Amino acid sequence: xxxxxxxxxxxxxxxxxxxxGGFQAAQSLAGAAAEVLLIDRHNYHxxxxxxxxxxxxxxxxxxxAYPVRTKLRGMKNVxxxxxxxxxxxxxxxxxxxxxxxxxxxxxxxxxxTESSYHGVPGAAQQSFTLHSLAEAIALRDxxxxxxxxxAFTADEVxxxxxxxxxxxxxxxxxxxxxxxxxxxxxxxIRRDFPDLIGWGRIVLxxxxxxxxxEFSQRLGNYAHRKLASLGVEIRLNTKVSAIxxxxxxxxxxxxxxxxxxxxxxxxxxxxxxxxxxxxxxAKGKLAVQATLQLVDHPNVYAIGDVAYFEQSGQTxxxxxxxxxQQGVTVARNLRRQLQGEAPQPFNYFNKGRLAIVGGYGGVxxxxxxxxxxxxxxxxxxLVHVTYLPGYRSRLLxxxxxxxxxxMGDRAVRQLSAKLPDR
Amino acid sequence: xxxxxxxxxxxxxxxxxxxxGGFQAAQSLAGAAAEVLLIDRHNYHxxxxxxxxxxxxxxxxxxxAYPVRTKLRGMKNVxxxxxxxxxxxxxxxxxxxxxxxxxxxxxxxxxxTESSYHGVPGAAQQSFTLHSLAEAIALRDxxxxxxxxxAFTADEVxxxxxxxxxxxxxxxxxxxxxxxxxxxxxxxIRRDFPDLIGWGRIVLxxxxxxxxxEFSQRLGNYAHRKLASLGVEIRLNTKVSAIxxxxxxxxxxxxxxxxxxxxxxxxxxxxxxxxxxxxxxAKGKLAVQATLQLVDHPNVYAIGDVAYFEQSGQTxxxxxxxxxQQGVTVARNLRRQLQGEAPQPFNYFNKGRLAIVGGYGGVxxxxxxxxxxxxxxxxxxLVHVTYLPGYRSRLLxxxxxxxxxxMGDRAVRQLSAKLPDR
Numbered sequence: 134x135x136x137x138x139x140x141x142x143x144x145x146x147x148x149x150x151x152x153x154g155g156f157q158a159a160q161s162l163a164g165a166a167a168e169v170l171l172i173d174r175h176n177y178h179x180x181x182x183x184x185x186x187x188x189x190x191x192x193x194x195x196x197x198a199y200p201v202r203t204k205l206r207g208m209k210n211v212x213x214x215x216x217x218x219x220x221x222x223x224x225x226x227x228x229x230x231x232x233x234x235x236x237x238x239x240x241x242x243x244x245x246t247e248s249s250y251h252g253v254p255g256a257a258q259q260s261f262t263l264h265s266l267a268e269a270i271a272l273r274d275x276x277x278x279x280x281x282x283x284a285f286t287a288d289e290v291x292x293x294x295x296x297x298x299x300x301x302x303x304x305x306x307x308x309x310x311x312x313x314x315x316x317x318x319x320x321x322i323r324r325d326f327p328d329l330i331g332w333g334r335i336v337l338x339x340x341x342x343x344x345x346x347e348f349s350q351r352l353g354n355y356a357h358r359k360l361a362s363l364g365v366e367i368r369l370n371t372k373v374s375a376i377x378x379x380x381x382x383x384x385x386x387x388x389x390x391x392x393x394x395x396x397x398x399x400x401x402x403x404x405x406x407x408x409x410x411x412x413x414x415a416k417g418k419l420a421v422q423a424t425l426q427l428v429d430h431p432n433v434y435a436i437g438d439v440a441y442f443e444q445s446g447q448t449x450x451x452x453x454x455x456x457x458q459q460g461v462t463v464a465r466n467l468r469r470q471l472q473g474e475a476p477q478p479f480n481y482f483n484k485g486r487l488a489i490v491g492g493y494g495g496v497x498x499x500x501x502x503x504x505x506x507x508x509x510x511x512x513x514x515l516v517h518v519t520y521l522p523g524y525r526s527r528l529l530x531x532x533x534x535x536x537x538x539x540m541g542d543r544a545v546r547q548l549s550a551k552l553p554d555r
Numbered sequence: 556x557x558x559x560x561x562x563x564x565x566x567x568x569x570x571x572x573x574x575x576g577g578f579q580a581a582q583s584l585a586g587a588a589a590e591v592l593l594i595d596r597h598n599y600h601x602x603x604x605x606x607x608x609x610x611x612x613x614x615x616x617x618x619x620a621y622p623v624r625t626k627l628r629g630m631k632n633v634x635x636x637x638x639x640x641x642x643x644x645x646x647x648x649x650x651x652x653x654x655x656x657x658x659x660x661x662x663x664x665x666x667x668t669e670s671s672y673h674g675v676p677g678a679a680q681q682s683f684t685l686h687s688l689a690e691a692i693a694l695r696d697x698x699x700x701x702x703x704x705x706a707f708t709a710d711e712v713x714x715x716x717x718x719x720x721x722x723x724x725x726x727x728x729x730x731x732x733x734x735x736x737x738x739x740x741x742x743x744i745r746r747d748f749p750d751l752i753g754w755g756r757i758v759l760x761x762x763x764x765x766x767x768x769e770f771s772q773r774l775g776n777y778a779h780r781k782l783a784s785l786g787v788e789i790r791l792n793t794k795v796s797a798i799x800x801x802x803x804x805x806x807x808x809x810x811x812x813x814x815x816x817x818x819x820x821x822x823x824x825x826x827x828x829x830x831x832x833x834x835x836x837a838k839g840k841l842a843v844q845a846t847l848q849l850v851d852h853p854n855v856y857a858i859g860d861v862a863y864f865e866q867s868g869q870t871x872x873x874x875x876x877x878x879x880q881q882g883v884t885v886a887r888n889l890r891r892q893l894q895g896e897a898p899q900p901f902n903y904f905n906k907g908r909l910a911i912v913g914g915y916g917g918v919x920x921x922x923x924x925x926x927x928x929x930x931x932x933x934x935x936x937l938v939h940v941t942y943l944p945g946y947r948s949r950l951l952x953x954x955x956x957x958x959x960x961x962m963g964d965r966a967v968r969q970l971s972a973k974l975p976d977r
Contacts, residue, residue: 176703177969193615198969202747215703215970216977231976267971281598281637325624525958525966529951536947544947547599547620548637549689554653555638 143168146467147228147237149218149405151178151201153453154437155243157460163208165464166471170235172228176201176215179266180521182453183530185306187269189313190277190321190543194266196530199522218244222408223430239432239470241463242404242419246438246451249399249416255376256301260396263306272395274550276314279392281552284326290390296332297391299381301373302398303339304347305488308356310395311337312491315363321543335365336389340372340398345488345496347450348503352496355505359494373398400451402439414441415448423478425463432470434463444481453520455481489513493538565590568889569650569659571640571827573600573623575875576859577665579882585630587886588893592657594650598623598637601688604875604939605952607728609691611735612699612743612965616688618952621944640666644830645852661854661892663885664826664841668860668873671821671838677798678723682818685728694817696972698736701814703974706748716812718754721803723795724819725761726769727910730778732817733759734913737785743965757787758811762794762820767910767918769872770925774918777927781916795820822873824861836863837870845900847885854892856885866903875942877903911935915960 144167148155151173159171177198186192201213220229221240228235247264250256261272276298283295300311318333337344337360343353344360344367357367372384373394381389402417411427412420418441420428425440427433437456442449449455458481466476485499487509495509514534518527536542566589570577573595581593599620608614623635642651643662650657669686672678683694698720705717722733740755759766759782765775766782766789779789794806795816803811824839833849834842840863842850847862849855859878864871871877880903888898907921909931917931936956940949958964 174973175970176699193617195615195967195969200747200968203743203968206746214707214977215974216707217974219976233977266969270971277598285636285638321625324628325622529954532950545617546622546625547617547688548597549692552637552639554641555636555655 144238144471145170145236146239146241147172147235148241148243149173149221149228150243150245150437150439151175151213152181152243152245152437152456154456154460154463155241156201156204157457158241158243158436158463159211160204160208161461161464162467163211165210165468167210167239167467169208169211170214170237171201171205171211172214172216172218172230172235173201174215174217175266176213177266178204178522181264182517183521184263184266184269185309185313187266187545188261188263188272188276188310189317190273190545191313191537192530192533193545194270196526196533197521198266199526204522218405220406220408223411223427223433224409226432239467240434241467242433242435242439243437243456243460244403244405244439246400246416247403248396249401250396251399253373253375256373256394256396259376259378260301260394262396263310270549273545274548275393277546277548278550278552280322280326280329281548283332284328285555292332293334294379294390295392296329297334297336297389298393298395299336299338299389299391300395300397301338302396303337303341303344303367303369304397305345306397307337307339307395308344308360309489309491310397311335311360311365312363312489312494315360315365316491316541317543319363320541321546324542325546333364336391337365337367338371338373338383338398339367339369342369344369347486348488348496348498352498352503352505355494356488356490356496359490359492363492400438402441404435404439416441424466424476425459425479426466426476431476434466436460436463442479442481449481450486452486454484458482487513487516566660566893567592567658568661568663569594569657570663570665571595571643571650572665572667572859572861573597573635574603574665574667574859574878576667576878576882576885577663578623578626579879580663580665580858580885581633582626582630583883583886584889585633587632587890589632589661589889591630591633592636592659593623593627593633594636594638594640594652594657595623596637596639597688598635599688600626600944602943603686605943606685606688606691607731607735609688609967610683610685610694610698610732611739612695612967613735613959614952614955615967616692618948618955619943620688621948626944640827642828642830645833645849645855646831648854661889662856663889664855664857664861665859665878665882666825666827666861668822668838669825670818671823672818673821675795675797678795678816678818681798681800682723682816684818685732692971695967696970697815699968699970700972700974702744702748702751703970705754706750707977712812714754715756716801717814718751719756719758719811719813720815720817721758721760721811721813722817722819723760724821725759725763725766725789725791726819727767728819729759729761729817730766730782731911731913732819733757733782733787734785734911734916737782737787738913738963739965741785742963743968746964747968755786758813759787759789760793760795760805760820761789761791764791766791769908770910770918770920774920774925774927777916778910778912778918781912781914785914822860824863826857826861838863846888846898847881847901848888848898853898856888858882858885864901864903871903872908874908876906880904909935909938
């Protein structure tokens with residue numbers, strides 16, 4: 134298939150990835166003196182922080198998937214292409230799509246991360262992850278399928294296995310999934326599956342000495358107490374050593390019979406394959422200068438989670454505001470380069486950090502102040518619904534949360550996968 | 556897997572299918588002196604009349620998929636089982652699920668219909684249909700994928716093929732799909748894909764002499780004019796003779812290069828496999844007595860589209876109100892049988908009929924009066940949102956329609972399928 138891109142007269146900026154960084158960069162380049170091509174494997178921007186709510190049957194998938202083309206309406210110099218990038222070639226300034234080669238003058242890599250399994254046998258094959266909408270839907274389907282099977286089987290060992298849910302990783306993702314699953318079991322599942330009352334078991338496995346280690350010890354302890362009060366079993370200082378179809382082996386010798394493993398215990402950078410691999414730092418992230426340019430390729434930028442960036446001796450935390458601010462900076466630097474000026478360094482302005490736990494509890498650190506409880510929980514919801522793209526999604530998410538948190542119900546429960554024979 | 560159904564002390568009624576008929580029958584049997592088991596392959600009731608709006612990116616799938624278990628909350632004698640029925644055995648009163656045999660005292664078959672392809676080569680393999688939520692989502696994905704591919708290809712013949720949409724069947728389904736697709740192309744797609752303006756082509760193939768033959772000739776002509784004004788090409792008195800990957804052959808010799816065929820040109824009954832197949836009538840429908848019982852099996856009922864029922868010499872039309880009323884009747888007859896009384900005949904009360912066309916136009920026949928236009932269109936929407944199960948779905952559907960019909964936009968555009976290499 135031959136490409137139908139316009140004749141290549143003006144400079145062309147190719148952005149790979151329509152996550153927080155790349156999507157912001159494309160929007161900030163509207164009206165720039167260059168042709169911008171945004172490439173993503175999906176035709177939507179995924180609002181990652183709410184994926185766990187898709188997985189736990191709270192939100193419709195479309196509410197966290199904003200159509201890229203809709204956001205780009207009216208930006209005459211910005212185009213979108215849904216495609217999988219097979220390789221980038223810095224020396225020849227080409228993006229290889231398999232059937233087409235796209236030449237570029239400037240390149241922005243914003244491809245984010247994927248799960249890292251630390252070599253645990255079976256983890257990649259047997260775990261569910263939350264890096265994409267498809268993965269979130271697959272996890273929701275899996276859970277609904279476990280409930281349906283558990284309600285029917287007369288084999289109590291099998292029912293216990295189906296109703297035991299293991300979550301690996303005690304960071305923000307692991308904690309929010311454990312909390313939302315616990316709320317689900319105590320609310321809608323109790324009412325839809327009265328036979329399953331008392332059978333649900335959630336085990337949260339954390340390698341560190343406390344939960345939410347990006348926050349203070351006190352807030353980690355708060356999250357711990359909160360999840361424990363929701364019935365979550367928490368194993369600190371514990372690692373998973375192997376996973377097979379029916380069994381999860383922990384490094385303290387315990388074996389869990391659990392039909393579900395959610396892996397939230399590590400990430401690594403997911404750059405596209407590169408003909409000339411640049412220097413990579415911790416977790417495979419690409420080394421960038423203070424201006425976000427690759428060291429040896431001043432026309433190539435890396436932003437968001439795929440880039441390794443230190444500020445005041447600290448690496449960035451991998452949260453959305455960092456990527457958004459880098460998207461703005463990379464657009465400003467590209468505009469400078471197009472005018473023959475030198476790019477300027479990126480400087481992250483940290484507004485604070487929040488995490489949701491569950492049971493109307495959250496934790497936060499804003500302006501140096503640590504706080505946990507209902508205020509943090511409410512603030513988390515408010516901040517996320519504010520940053521969610523699209524008025525429609527914001528309205529519907531608010532309505533859905535009213536139903537979830539006031540009426541204690543869950544809306545989205547259709548199971549799209551097939552069950553085994555009964 | 557051994558079943559976990561309660562000990563079989565009271566009479567057991569098994570209902571196969573949670574469509575309009577079966578779902579209604581289960582609800583009407585709440586509190587009856589029998590144990591009721593509702594079986595469906597999905598864990599949700601599909602609101603079929605709005606599936607075309609899922610396929611045309613108007614409604615979220617979850618809005619037309621009501622969780623069966625949620626509706627059955629509080630009905631102590633009604634249970635639900637998500638399973639595929641492999642066979643029913645009238646002589647031994649057994650429903651075979653593959654891994655389990657479910658004994659019954661009374662059986663209600665409410666399994667609806669599937670597409671009938673009238674032996675057209677390639678039709679079953681190459682067509683999209685609208686009998687299930689999964690099919691509606693697959694069609695939406697396919698369309699979005701056609702748009703993305705057409706926007707990128709430089710091959711004009713290929714672009715024309717991708718943007719040619721063929722709909723086979725000029726009944727209610729074919730007309731509503733053609734109208735909704737035309738609205739979509741003129742609205743959101745124009746804005747999201749400015750490169751595709753002028754490329755869209757919709758061909759509606761109808762074997763009969765007019766559209767909507769279940770209505771009067773005048774209303775058929777109205778629908779014809781309305782669709783034509785939306786840009787739909789209508790071929791009357793035309794049949795499809797063969798379909799292959801890239802080509803649709805019509806019986807008048809014309810060949811269409813079209814990447815999409817939607818098949819809405821016929822249905823046939825879809826009963827479960829039966830050990831003792833009963834008498835079948837037109838379209839494979841099961842012959843029933845006036846009481847909806849199978850002729851040779853007084854403890855077995857068939858309702859909805861899987862059953863053949865004549866009233867005043869006319870067969871039923873295959874619409875939701877018929878199945879709903881039969882669901883009520885079958886529940887009443889089962890209660891009578893449980894008390895040793897004789898079942899009573901079914902009598903359909905016809906409140907009228909509506910069809911939506913598009914472009915704010917619809918047609919209707921209520922109390923013997925035929926009418927077409929905006930009022931029929933509005934009435935169609937009102938009736939369907941009223942019958943939609945669940946307050947939440949009703950509210951969200953109304954909000955979504957405001958966006959669709961007032962702002963001319965479409966909300967649900969994430970593409971879940973993978974595109975070919977670009």
